[in-house]
């Protein structure tokens with residue numbers, strides 16, 4: 001005989017019981033699942049990229065992203081459990097990206113996670129994607145100190161936070177227009193390097209000379225921690241118009257190197273300015289752009305020179321992945337956050353400026 005739980009019964013039953021955590025991420029164009037052990041060790045981290053689906057359009061097509069997630073999610077979760085050698089029946093909780101992101105894409109992950117948690121009678125916790133990126137700083141370096149400065153640089157975000165010991169995050173500065181990853185993607189498109197643009201510019205710039213083309217670096221006021229990349233993009237457009245005709249491969253490489261250098265130097269300068277202004281000596285740089293080779297070199301050199309403790313997650317934790325979502329979810333549950341069986345997607349949820357406490361000591365707002 002079948003017995004059905006109604007949602008209120010389910011909620012009271014689905015208490016967080018310490019155990020391994022399954023993370024699910026589907027906010028944009030990666031379908032990802034990961035399993036963390038009871039102690040927080042990453043047992044598996046499976047990412048299925050949709051690059052092949054979107055590359056002919058030069059960017060992510062939301063409807064296609066949602067369909068691709070639907071086709072892949074079950075397989076990705078099964079693979080994550082198999083690789084981790086964890087039975088779904090021994091899971092303690094499921095953490096899933098709730099927002100921000102593409103609504104259709106988020107719906108796939110959230111509904112899958114809800115159905116699985118309902119079926120297994122275990123807790124489900126919604127995670128903010130940015131909070132996931134921030135958690136990645138501690139995935140490979142669990143002793144990374146707090147308080148610290150965190151720079152989140154991805155396709156949708158360029159945000160500088162001060163992260164306190166108790167988990168509170170204060171936004172110190174953000175981009176006024178394009179995110180750094182967006183600047184990489186749009187720059188690559190103009191240079192004819194395709195999608196996704198960040199890795200393409202990274203690769204081509206290695207054979208370029210950063211001295212040949214100097215692109216503008218936005219610094220607004222002396223102590224400002226705000227970013228802007230739209231002027232840089234326009235400068236590349238004008239430069240390409242001025243040069244005319246098809247580019248030689250060395251010219252493309254030099255342009256890519258100069259363009260990348262402008263982004264990297266601005267990111268590094270502001271991150272180190274934030275450290276100085278906050279009188280802190282620990283910096284974490286997370287999100288897809290933190291995979292950039294030149295950015296990692298510049299940050300490592302400067303951190304060594306100035307005695308700054310630097311956390312740069314391994315590449316597999318920089319771009320979107322579910323290990324960071326599982327880690328952030330596990331942290332929320334350990335901090336006493338109540339699981340919510342009726343969670344919904346929050347496509348436009350974002351971090352807010354200072355210390356607004358609504359969830360787990362980290363400021364969130366909808367809108």
Ligand code: ADP
Pocket residue numbers: 028029153154155156157180181182184185196197198199202287288289290291292293318319320
């Ligand atoms: P999202 O923006 O959806 O959170 P990610 O955190 O995976 O996604 O970040 C994706 C962004 O990171 C894209 O804009 C991509 O071009 C950029 N990116 C990825 N790898 C590199 C790299 N090596 N150099 C520069 N940018 C990169």
Ligand code: MG
Pocket residue numbers: 129133154155287288319320
């Ligand atoms: Mg991301």
